Amino acid sequence: MLAMRAAAGAVSKGDLIGLLSRQFLGTPYGADMLVGSATQPEQLVVDFRRVDCFTYLDYVEALSKSATRDQFVANVIATRYVDGQVAFPQRxxxxxxxxxxxxxxxxxxxxxxxxxxxxxAKQLNAKADGGQFLPGLPVVDRDITYIPSDAVSSDVIGNLRTGDFIGAYTDIAGLDVTHVGIFVATPDGPVFRNASSLAANNKVVDSSFVDYVHTTPGIVVLRAQ
Incomplete structure (x- = not known):
């Protein structure tokens, strides 16, 4: 993949993400791939044999910035952890x-x-019953902006770029999204490239973007720096 990135030459960041993410198609899905909690020391995990939806994005983003294996590992850390500290609270x-x-x-x-x-206005990590999704971590007050699925028009889709990171917004208290993936424009229409846990997939797949959006309350869109 590093050789492929080097050979890509002067392409946009989005197209580079599209190219690298395609190499993971068919990779088996694995739930809860990272190791660490408030009571268990964090471990740096880099595992291409299986990915969940978040580690998939970690690896693709890190690969897009890397020319060597050492750079890739450093960029996984920088992508996954605030201030590059491999620790559960910093993830x-x-x-x-x-x-x-x-x-x-x-x-x-x-x-x-x-x-x-x-x-x-969300209180991330705070369950509706008063518990926490991630024990030992603080509750974070954060405003989450999303586009409702019925407002994801052709104009909105036209403003998206290959390589944009898509989050499936959720109404569940304490969470911002329930799934993430990558927007890719293809000759056959836009797709949502994602590590899918659905029994019919259980691997990294391309799903119809329009069809996927209508299974969610809406989308949150991030663009790689």
């Missing part, structure tokens, strides 16, 4: 964490993609 656990610091991998472009966006 970017939520999709919106990818756009929250100066050195974050991406920026949130959702609000500028078209009319009809909705902004919701």
């Amino acid at each position: 970017r656990h939520f999709f919106s964490d990818w756009s929250q610091t100066d050195a974050a991998p991406a920026r949130d472009i959702t609000a500028g993609l078209g009319a009809g966006t909705v902004t919701v």
Whole structure:
């Protein structure tokens, strides 16, 4: 993959993400690939044999910035962890964490993609019953802007670029999205490239973007820096 990246030459960041992400098609899905918690030391995991939806994005983003194996590992760390510290509290656990610091991998472009966006005040990590999704981590107050699925028009899709990171917005208290993937424009129409846990897939697949969007409450869109 590093050789492929080098051979790609002067292409856009989005096209590079599209090229590299395609190499993972068919890779088996693996749930909860990362190791670490408030009570278990964090381990740096780099495993191409199986990916979940977040580690898939980690690897593709890191590969797009790397010329050597050592650079790739360093870029996985920089992508996955705030300030490059391999520690559970520093991990970017939520999709919106990818756009929250100066050195974050991406920026949130959702609000500028078209009319009809909705902004919701969320308390990330706080379950509706008072518990936490990630024990030992704080609750974070954050406004999440998303485009409702019925507002994802042809104009909105026309403003998306290959390589944009797509999060499936959720109404569940304490979460921003429930799944993530990559937007790719193809000759046969736009696809949602993702590590799918669905029994019919259980691997990295290209799904119809339009069809997928209509199975979700809406989308959050980040663009790689």
